[in-house]
Amino acid sequence: MNPTSQHSIRWTAGRAVRIAALAACLGLSSNACRVEAPERTQAEERASATGYRGILLADAEPRPDFVLTDVNGDALDFRSDTEGKLALLFFGYTFCPDICPVHMASLAAVKRDLSIEEQRRMRVIFVTADPRRDTPERLRDWLGNFDTDFVGLRGSEAEVDRIMLSLGLPAAIRDTAAGPDYAVGHASQVIAFPPGDGFRVIYPFGTRQADWQHDLPRLLDP
Numbered sequence: 001m002n003p004t005s006q007h008s009i010r011w012t013a014g015r016a017v018r019i020a021a022l023a024a025c026l027g028l029s030s031n032a033c034r035v036e037a038p039e040r041t042q043a044e045e046r047a048s049a050t051g052y053r054g055i056l057l058a059d060a061e062p063r064p065d066f067v068l069t070d071v072n073g074d075a076l077d078f079r080s081d082t083e084g085k086l087a088l089l090f091f092g093y094t095f096c097p098d099i100c101p102v103h104m105a106s107l108a109a110v111k112r113d114l115s116i117e118e119q120r121r122m123r124v125i126f127v128t129a130d131p132r133r134d135t136p137e138r139l140r141d142w143l144g145n146f147d148t149d150f151v152g153l154r155g156s157e158a159e160v161d162r163i164m165l166s167l168g169l170p171a172a173i174r175d176t177a178a179g180p181d182y183a184v185g186h187a188s189q190v191i192a193f194p195p196g197d198g199f200r201v202i203y204p205f206g207t208r209q210a211d212w213q214h215d216l217p218r219l220l221d222p
Contacts, residue, residue: 041208041211051218052201052215052218052219053207053211053214053215054192054201054202054203054207054211054215055201055202055203055204056199056201057199057200057201057202058199059198059199060197060198060199060200062079062197063078063079063082063087063193063197063200064078064079064089064163064166064167065077065078065079066078066079066159066163066166068127068153068154068155068159068160068163069136069153069154069155070136070151070152070153070154071136071137071139071140071143071152071154072136073136076151076153078125078153081123082123082125082193084121084195084196085121085122085123085195086121086122086123086192086193086194086195086216086219086220087122087123087125087192087193088107088122088123088124088125088190088191088192088193089125089127089190089191089192089193090103090104090124090125090126090127090189090190090191091126091127091128091129091160091163091164091169091172091186091187092126092127092128092129092186093128093129093130093133093134093184093186094128094130094133094134094138094139094142095130095133095134095181095183095184096184096186099188099205100126101146102205103190103205103207104124104126104143104146104147104150105146106207106208106209106212107124107146107147107150107190107212108146108147108150109209110209110212110213110216111124111147111216113213114216114217118216118217118220119149121195121220122216122220123151124147124149124150124151125150125151125153126139126143126150126151126152126153127152127153127154127155127160127163128152128153128154128160129157129160129164129172129174129184129186130172130174130184131154131155131156131157131160132157132174132176134152134154136152136154139152139154140152157172157174160172164186164187167191169187169189170187172184172185172186173185173186188204188205189202189203189204189205190202190203190207191203192215192219194219194220194222195220195222196222198222199222201215201219203215
């Protein structure tokens with residue numbers, strides 16, 4: 001057999017394999033070649049039903065009425081200070097190794113994508129559940145790593161626990177007997193209070209930046 005014939009056989013055989021594979025994809029073995037669409041997340045499923053990827057609580061109580069102290073030593077009335085704005089409320093502590101920095105980093109990143117006017121209409125409020133270690137200076141510096149406009153609030157442990165309980169959240173668990181590096185067990189969700197109230201939306205730990213990007217414009221203009 002001459003080289004040209006050998007080349008023709010190899011080309012024909014290769015072409016036959018390619019045709020067989022194409023035929024399989026076109027019908028003979030369609031299941032094996034079908035590209036599956038990615039499954040929707042729970043957040044995306046919720047958005048189909050409610051419009052929000054967070055957990056919608058309809059007919060909720062008005063935003064809470066409490067006064068705590070900010071990092072400058074000034075009293076801040078949560079209800080009056082955030083009236084007419086989107087308020088994103090979170091309880092945590094600056095020594096938190098995961099939940100708190102992840103939430104704050106996600107919110108800071110998504111906030112930067114909003115217009116200046118939209119940014120002015122929202123407040124991120126971080127209430128420390130660990131006032132023993134979270135001094136005003138530490139709280140200011142820690143939040144400033146994410147966004148200098150994030151508001152840090154402090155109160156006594158009893159005050160903070162009372163506010164959390166009023167929102168249906170568990171009180172913080174402070175394992176102070178473990179020494180100076182103790183952990184604080186606290187609720188892991190961000191609570192969104194849209195302008196006008198009437199409802200609130202809960203964002204658990206694990207909320208993705210894409211979920212915030214989807215929901216924030218809707219929360220600002222419900």
